[in-house]
């Protein structure tokens with residue numbers, strides 16, 4: 490999309506929007522943090538529900554269950570979400586909200602911040618190293634934290650996160666973004682090669698308390714769960730179950 494909105498105007502807008510609660514701090518709290526995701530459908534798994542999803546309602550259920558943070562898919566073509574979903578959720582919850590999308594530019598990050606996100610997803614393999622470092626530095630400037638997603642820790646080897654002013658968490662995605670295949674052992678296999686400076690998050694394919702237990706014991710601070718929670722009859726209860734594994 491051609492986006493010619495002046496960046497300085499967007500940055501000025503960011504400055505007047507109060508920052509949300511810290512994503513990084515929420516994930517540092519004792520116990521396994523649950524990042525509960527709101528997603529209508531996905532390219533690999535189709536529709537998650539038979540009824541319409543009202544993001545603010547689902548967010549309320551996740552909060553009731555004690556989620557540490559809420560992830561909102563705002564991508565329309567693949568996931569059926571929109572920026573308005575992020576706004577709706579941020580307006581009704583007092584825990585950090587993550588904007589989940591294929592974000593590539595400074596303007597995308599400003600949109601996340603302006604629409605109520607505490608943090609935004611950045612996928613390391615989606616950009617070259619200079620772009621990645623630039624976006625990390627930029628996020629720090631606008632007071633937006635990041636979930637920095639890798640498929641393999643080598644993708645961020647040598648990136649000076651602290652020096653760039655990074656705040657947020659490192660995520661390992663167990664789902665291959667090209668084949669959509671989930672490798673349920675991936676997070677555990679790579680844990681020791683991930684940072685101990687920032688919270689670490691295991692993402693994708695988590696299907697219940699047994700998975701949560703293994704990931705917590707394997708050194709993860711948090712898990713990001715979409716489909717399993719969206720499909721649960723009692724979403725608050727399922728968040729609670731995952732926390733208590």
Ligand SMILES: O=P(O)(O)OC[C@@H](O)[C@@H](O)c1c[nH]c2ccccc12
Pocket residue numbers: 526528589590591638662692693694695713714715716717
């Ligand atoms: O529904 P699952 O299997 O619990 O997975 C959630 C989450 O990991 C997935 O939505 C995701 C991980 N990384 C992404 C990048 C873009 C879009 C979506 C994603």
